[in-house]
Structures are given as C-alpha cells and as structure tokens.
Amino acid sequence: MAKLADRAMWVVGPLFIILAFVLIDMCVLAYYLVVFPYCHDWSLSEETSILGKLNMIFALLFTLYMVYCIHFHYYMAIKTHPGGMTKETMEATKAVDIETANNAQALLEYEEDAMYPKTCKKCHLPKPERAHHCSVCNACVLRFDHHCPWIHNCVGHFNHRYFVLFMTYMILSAIYFLVFGWEPFAASLDISGPEWPYYFPQPLMAFAYILSGCMGLALGGLCLWHYYLIITAQTTVEFYSNHYEKGIAKSQGEIFVNMYSFGYCENIRRFFNIGDKYPWYTVFYPVPIPPRGNGRQFEKCWEFYMLPESQQQGAILANQEIQDLENIKDL
Ligand SMILES: [Zn+2]
Ligand SMILES: [Zn+2]
Incomplete structure (x- = not known):
C-alpha cells in the first residue's frame, strides 16, 4: 500500500509543479493587471507628482525582483539534485x-x-x-x-537552500499582495458595484487574493519550521x-x-x-x-x-x- 502511494506521488509530481506555476503566476497577473494599476497611475500624466512616479518605479522594480526570485528559487529547487550516491x-x-x-x-x-561504514539496505x-x-x-x-x-x-x-529561499520570497510576496491588494479585493467582491475596469476577471481577483492568504499561511508555518531546523x-x-x-x-x-x-x-x-x-x-x-x-x-x-x-x-x-x-x- 505504501509502495503504491509512493508510486502515485512520483507519477503525479509533474502535475503538482504545473499547478504550482499556474497558481503563482495567476497571482502575479492579478497584481500587475489589478493591484498595480489600482495603486499607481499608469498613464504618467502631468498630474502625477515626482514622488508618485518614483514610488511607481520602485514598486515595479521591487515586485519584478520578487517575482524573479520566486521563479528562480523554485526552478532551482526542482532542477537541483539534492545529492545522492549514484x-x-x-x-x-x-x-x-x-x-x-x-x-x-x-x-x-x-x-x-x-x-x-554503512550500506543502504535498499x-x-x-x-x-x-x-x-x-x-x-x-x-x-x-x-x-x-x-x-x-x-x-x-x-x-x-537544494535545501533554494527550497527555503523560495518559501521566504513566497511569504514576503504574499504579505505584500495581501496589504496592497486589500482594496481591489474588496472592490472585486462588490458584484453589483460600478463596472470592473481591469483586464483581469473580477472573480479571479477575489480567488487570487484568498489563495495568497491561504498559501501565505501554509507556507508561513512550513517556513518557520525550516528556520527553526536551520538555527x-x-x-x-x-x-x-x-x-x-x-x-x-x-x-x-x-x-x-x-x-x-x-x-x-x-x-x-x-x-x-x-x-x-x-x-x-x-x-x-x-x-x-x-x-x-x-x-x-x-x-x-x-x-x-x-x-x-x-x-x-x-x-x-x-x-x-x-x-x-x-x-x-x-x-
Ligand atoms: Zn524523494
Ligand atoms: Zn538507499
């Protein structure tokens, strides 16, 4: 029975990775298509102050860096062999x-x-x-x-280092998304309100926000545990x-x-x-x-x-x- 479960886990492994990428990138899209235009004036019109423009450039660079770090460390955790005795x-x-x-x-x-000296029995x-x-x-x-x-x-x-850094960047990004996405999330719940002006579907925005909260909590617990093990x-x-x-x-x-x-x-x-x-x-x-x-x-x-x-x-x-x-x- 245990062997069957192990085999099943091995077979569905690639599907878990695809699912994780889809969910992470859906939240990334929700940020750039809803939260970012909500918080910043994309048009860079004359009325936008210098401070506003700087704030927008900083937010853009910071979030791109976080998105890159998440993808990089996730990819490295997957691709790096943890080390074996072949x-x-x-x-x-x-x-x-x-x-x-x-x-x-x-x-x-x-x-x-x-x-x-020791030899593996298996x-x-x-x-x-x-x-x-x-x-x-x-x-x-x-x-x-x-x-x-x-x-x-x-x-x-x-690959333990990549795994821990991946979780760390995921949690920090989830907190960032939850803080800045709160108002657009509240707006996305108001179905009878004014017309939704974004290219990203309204129900998906609500889903992405709730998902970020759940992922942040689950990964937060696991990450704290790993930092305890590290120290x-x-x-x-x-x-x-x-x-x-x-x-x-x-x-x-x-x-x-x-x-x-x-x-x-x-x-x-x-x-x-x-x-x-x-x-x-x-x-x-x-x-x-x-x-x-x-x-x-x-x-x-x-x-x-x-x-x-x-x-x-x-x-x-x-x-x-x-x-x-x-x-x-x-x-
Ligand atoms: Zn294994
Ligand atoms: Zn062995």
Missing part, C-alpha cells in the same frame, strides 16, 4: 572534493569512512552520515530532509530522533549534544554558506550558490569531541539508525 554523483562530488580539498577535510573523510550503495533512503525517489539522498511533491524532488543537501542544525528526520535522544539523556542525567550544531548564528551562516566564499548579501542574489561541504561528511562541534569516545560512537550510530526509518513526505 556512480555519477559520486564522481561529481569527488571532482569538487579534489578542487576544494584540504588536509583537515581529507582526514575527516578518512576517519569517518573507516570508523562508521539500494546497497554506501550510505554517508545524515543520508536517508527516499522511498518515492527510490534512492539515497544526502542530508535528506523530506520528499516534497510540489518540487517533485527530495529536499536535501544541494538548531537539524533535518526534519533528525528532529524526531534528537527529541527522543534528548529525553533519554535527560532521564539519565546527561546532556544531549547535537554534534552538527555550532550555535544559532553559526548554524545560519553554515546553512546559507555565508562567510568563506560568499558574503552575507549573496543571500539576496538570485544566482546559483552551492551549499557548504560535499554533503557526505559534516564537521562536528567541539562539545561532541569533548564527549567520551563511547558516547561519540553512540551518537553517530543513533544518527545512522534513524536513517533507516520511514521517510517523511509533505503535501
């Missing part, structure tokens, strides 16, 4: 490794490959730490978070196991250490790959930026290395065990 991706990541290799990283890889390929087998894609995914049918892809190491350096799968491990540690009077957490600010910096090569403002650039590291080995915090070796081993084994649990999908 022969091709292993070769590709190896090539990147050689380029960026340093002694510390090489040592880390050597130690971890030797100490904690695809029989080496399974690195934080990787997880996705039953929909039927492959192991690096730093797996969850399978998302809206991008017909897994959210993993190489605490966990994936959705790891959150559940860490929660469980935390309970056990507490009952035994010990302190639970998330080995991948370096503190809130550092975790955000690491997730968005800010600092070493990319300055902070690159977060606002709609250009392809890879995540930090190769997705197969991860640096650990010093608190982890302070633990007795048996506890270090226990933590890594616990992390590997949860990789075998049923994977998480969202709708």
